[in-house]
Amino acid sequence: MFFYIIQLLSLASTVVAVSYLTCKSTPGSKDWPSDAEWAQLNLTLSGRLLKPSPPGAVCHPDQPTFNSEACPVVQAGWNTTIWHTNNPVSSVLNNVNNDTCLPEPTDPCSGEGYPIYVVNATSADDVKKGVDFAREKNIRLIVKATGHDYMGRSSAPKSLSIWTHHIKNISFQDGFTPNGCNFSDPIEGAAITIGAGEQMINIDYQAHLRNLTIVSGGGGTVGHGGYLTGAGHAALSSTYGLGADQVLEMELVTPGGDIIIINECQHTDLFWAVRGGGGSTFGVITSVTIKAFPSSTFLVATVFLGIKIGTEAYWDVATSLLGKFPALGDQGMTAYSEFVYNYTSADLNSSTPVDGFSGTFILPALHSENTTESLTATLRKVLDDVTAPYPNQFTSSISSQSYPDFYTWYLPSNGPNNAGFDAQTGSRLLDGKALTNASGLKEALKLLIPAQSPLQIYLVSGKGVHNAQPRGGGNAVNPAWRSAYVHTVVGAYWEPFDLAEKAKQEELLTNTYVEAWRKLAPDTGAYVNEADVNEPNFQQAFWGDHYPRLVSIKKAVDPTDVFWCHPCVGNEGWKVIDDVLCRV
Numbered sequence: 001m002f003f004y005i006i007q008l009l010s011l012a013s014t015v016v017a018v019s020y021l022t023c024k025s026t027p028g029s030k031d032w033p034s035d036a037e038w039a040q041l042n043l044t045l046s047g048r049l050l051k052p053s054p055p056g057a058v059c060h061p062d063q064p065t066f067n068s069e070a071c072p073v074v075q076a077g078w079n080t081t082i083w084h085t086n087n088p089v090s091s092v093l094n095n096v097n098n099d100t101c102l103p104e105p106t107d108p109c110s111g112e113g114y115p116i117y118v119v120n121a122t123s124a125d126d127v128k129k130g131v132d133f134a135r136e137k138n139i140r141l142i143v144k145a146t147g148h149d150y151m152g153r154s155s156a157p158k159s160l161s162i163w164t165h166h167i168k169n170i171s172f173q174d175g176f177t178p179n180g181c182n183f184s185d186p187i188e189g190a191a192i193t194i195g196a197g198e199q200m201i202n203i204d205y206q207a208h209l210r211n212l213t214i215v216s217g218g219g220g221t222v223g224h225g226g227y228l229t230g231a232g233h234a235a236l237s238s239t240y241g242l243g244a245d246q247v248l249e250m251e252l253v254t255p256g257g258d259i260i261i262i263n264e265c266q267h268t269d270l271f272w273a274v275r276g277g278g279g280s281t282f283g284v285i286t287s288v289t290i291k292a293f294p295s296s297t298f299l300v301a302t303v304f305l306g307i308k309i310g311t312e313a314y315w316d317v318a319t320s321l322l323g324k325f326p327a328l329g330d331q332g333m334t335a336y337s338e339f340v341y342n343y344t345s346a347d348l349n350s351s352t353p354v355d356g357f358s359g360t361f362i363l364p365a366l367h368s369e370n371t372t373e374s375l376t377a378t379l380r381k382v383l384d385d386v387t388a389p390y391p392n393q394f395t396s397s398i399s400s401q402s403y404p405d406f407y408t409w410y411l412p413s414n415g416p417n418n419a420g421f422d423a424q425t426g427s428r429l430l431d432g433k434a435l436t437n438a439s440g441l442k443e444a445l446k447l448l449i450p451a452q453s454p455l456q457i458y459l460v461s462g463k464g465v466h467n468a469q470p471r472g473g474g475n476a477v478n479p480a481w482r483s484a485y486v487h488t489v490v491g492a493y494w495e496p497f498d499l500a501e502k503a504k505q506e507e508l509l510t511n512t513y514v515e516a517w518r519k520l521a522p523d524t525g526a527y528v529n530e531a532d533v534n535e536p537n538f539q540q541a542f543w544g545d546h547y548p549r550l551v552s553i554k555k556a557v558d559p560t561d562v563f564w565c566h567p568c569v570g571n572e573g574w575k576v577i578d579d580v581l582c583r584v
């Protein structure tokens, strides 16, 4: 909201303002490279430089790339995440490209919200050439792996983009010695080295073939780069820790253009910072080596609880149910769950509307005691306990299933995989104190469940995250994760081009919905990868006490801000004014 207003107000004065501010170069400015210089870059990249037209342009008769046969194909793909990940410049959310060329002939198509040039990288060397060019020519630089980012950090107008999608490679090792480490024995266990362009579902599949499991994000098309630079929560994070906690080593192209290997023995500051300090800030990761675990039987329970709409008991039961989550997380259980309001569902056999709760509870069976029966019994006791004060008012069901491994469950269940709409996310991490503050929690739920139904409650932190021992003695992940249990997500939605509605919904998101969670959990923070782009004091919210060290590492590795994004570490001192990035 705040930034949005600034942009609108600044429009009138832009022409004047930009001419005396120090800005990144833009087409038309004196320092923008000539066509010959771009052609020279392309030559050094063996032809891997792209100048893509906006992908929706094929649907617009006034555009040079209009193509009535290609248009329906683009339209058919537009609502799926996979389509956007396979395109050099497209993003999962329309508003990340500022709705500047949707695949609808009646909508405007300027393409102004997309980068201009793209390095279609297949190696660290390609990445280096792109980074060097952007640094030497003062060009705004971005990194796109998949374009899933909810805050638009993987796109920018008037920029050069490093597209990592085609940096593919997965290799496995049993035991791993990080480069430059003088260890008498390798780090025990399986290690997987992954190119920056790989996406979750393929890594999961390759691991599954070897009876291994990784700490995988929920969406199969999510990329590893953005995921583990932000933290990375997963169905197995309550047991094994966050995605960032699994990293053993990375190959990184620095803002200065060096290709380096970072781990607990060399470049230890960067190794600490990149694991949690955010994407496209400290350089471009070209490959990463992570831990993998032996596969185990995977237990999954589907839980449903409902009560006649408008029943007062609902609020107390919802509140005490969340109060049970810390104990479940302490057992290594994960849940993707939601509170629903005035809800009917054929799947759940509720044809009359209910206020309710539905969730998928997950436990890897690492002990012989862990069976579908024990999982059902544990959850049954939770439901019975919380509904006991209100006999015969609630209906509930629990059905537990056993899968041979994580992947067997994940393949048909991964998601969400829908795309192609306008939205903004907001979120908060909730610790035990917030989840057991009955009066405060009830107040928040009474506001949020009706407004946000289904209200997303992810139990994705527990003993694995709290007791994690990242290599090198720690990482930059928001310290709030280490005491949180729940990551709760709220959203704002609007129709494209309705700028008034957009402003209204974003304002509500920041100042009413996320604010209700902030009030309940003032000392925690939020998960940078699934957060409100307008989060006030984002530095504190996303990185807490780690922020000062992160900024000093950013300044050391990138003194001239080759990489800049928002909301990202060390981005103070620059502002986007009418699509141009300027020092202020």
Ligand SMILES: Cc1cc2nc3c(=O)[nH]c(=O)nc-3n(C[C@H](O)[C@H](O)[C@H](O)COP(=O)(O)OP(=O)(O)OC[C@H]3O[C@@H](n4cnc5c(N)ncnc54)[C@H](O)[C@@H]3O)c2cc1C
Residues within 6 Å of the ligand: 081, 092, 142, 143, 144, 145, 146, 147, 148, 149, 150, 153, 154, 164, 196, 216, 217, 218, 219, 221, 222, 223, 224, 225, 226, 227, 229, 230, 231, 232, 233, 234, 278, 279, 280, 281, 283, 284, 285, 286, 415, 416, 417, 418, 529, 530, 565
């Ligand atoms: C459908 C969906 C499901 C999701 N599920 C989960 C989940 O289960 N758990 C979870 O933790 N998060 C989840 N997320 C959030 C996800 O972690 C973020 O969207 C993340 O930013 C995606 O990373 P990416 O590389 O795929 O995306 P991109 O949008 O391409 O990149 C995201 C950010 O990382 C940077 N980046 C990407 N690759 C590199 C690299 N190689 N080097 C340096 N910087 C890089 C980009 O510049 C950008 O800043 C989900 C998101 C969506 C849309």
Ligand SMILES: *[C@@H]1O[C@H](CO)[C@@H](O)[C@H](O)[C@H]1NC(C)=O
Residues within 6 Å of the ligand: 042, 046, 047, 048, 049, 050, 051
């Ligand atoms: C780069 O060169 C290749 C051929 O070598 C060409 O196909 C491509 O269009 C060029 N890219 C740009 C941006 O001109």
Ligand SMILES: *[C@@H]1O[C@H](CO)[C@@H](O)[C@H](O)[C@H]1NC(C)=O
Residues within 6 Å of the ligand: 075, 076, 079, 420, 421
């Ligand atoms: C894609 O989603 C939009 C809005 O979310 C909808 O209007 C459109 O019909 C969908 N397109 C397809 C092909 O499903």
Ligand SMILES: *[C@@H]1O[C@H](CO)[C@@H](O)[C@H](O)[C@H]1NC(C)=O
Residues within 6 Å of the ligand: 007, 098, 497, 578, 579
């Ligand atoms: C997005 O587009 C609108 C016009 O639809 C424009 O007013 C606004 O400045 C643009 N925002 C950005 C961030 O470019």
Ligand SMILES: *[C@@H]1O[C@H](CO)[C@@H](O)[C@H](O)[C@H]1NC(C)=O
Residues within 6 Å of the ligand: 050, 088, 120, 122, 166
């Ligand atoms: C990018 O490079 C890959 C690998 O060489 C190639 O298969 C793909 O077609 C290229 N993409 C574009 C849009 O040129």
Ligand SMILES: *[C@@H]1O[C@H](CO)[C@@H](O)[C@H](O)[C@H]1NC(C)=O
Residues within 6 Å of the ligand: 168, 169, 170, 171, 193
């Ligand atoms: C994949 O990585 C392995 C191990 O680093 C390497 O030996 C192999 O050459 C790589 N393959 C490709 C296609 O880059």
Ligand SMILES: *[C@@H]1O[C@H](CO)[C@@H](O)[C@H](O)[C@H]1NC(C)=O
Residues within 6 Å of the ligand: 182
């Ligand atoms: C490796 O460590 C051993 C024992 O700590 C030491 O004797 C040896 O000199 C070290 N080697 C290098 C190359 O540092």
Ligand SMILES: *[C@@H]1O[C@H](CO)[C@@H](O)[C@H](O)[C@H]1NC(C)=O
Residues within 6 Å of the ligand: 209, 210, 211
């Ligand atoms: C995976 O486990 C199964 C069942 O235990 C076994 O039959 C198979 O050989 C294993 N595969 C590999 C690649 O280890």
Ligand SMILES: *[C@@H]1O[C@H](CO)[C@@H](O)[C@H](O)[C@H]1NC(C)=O
Residues within 6 Å of the ligand: 309, 310, 342, 353
């Ligand atoms: C529940 O939803 C129905 C259908 O959308 C609506 O008519 C009704 O007013 C809602 N009831 C409440 C209490 O919100």
Ligand SMILES: *[C@@H]1O[C@H](CO)[C@@H](O)[C@H](O)[C@H]1NC(C)=O
Residues within 6 Å of the ligand: 347, 348, 349, 397
């Ligand atoms: C819904 O009802 C059908 C038929 O009675 C039953 O088979 C199914 O298991 C029920 N589903 C749930 C979630 O209770």
Ligand SMILES: *[C@@H]1O[C@H](CO)[C@@H](O)[C@H](O)[C@H]1NC(C)=O
Residues within 6 Å of the ligand: 331, 363, 367, 368, 369, 370, 371, 374, 375, 378
């Ligand atoms: C799983 O096993 C552990 C260790 O035996 C036990 O403490 C825990 O209660 C079990 N949980 C479930 C749901 O079976």
Ligand SMILES: *[C@@H]1O[C@H](CO)[C@@H](O)[C@H](O)[C@H]1NC(C)=O
Residues within 6 Å of the ligand: 433, 437, 439, 440, 441, 443, 519, 520
């Ligand atoms: C509970 O939450 C409310 C905010 O809704 C806060 O004012 C209160 O201090 C909290 N109580 C405790 C014990 O933390």
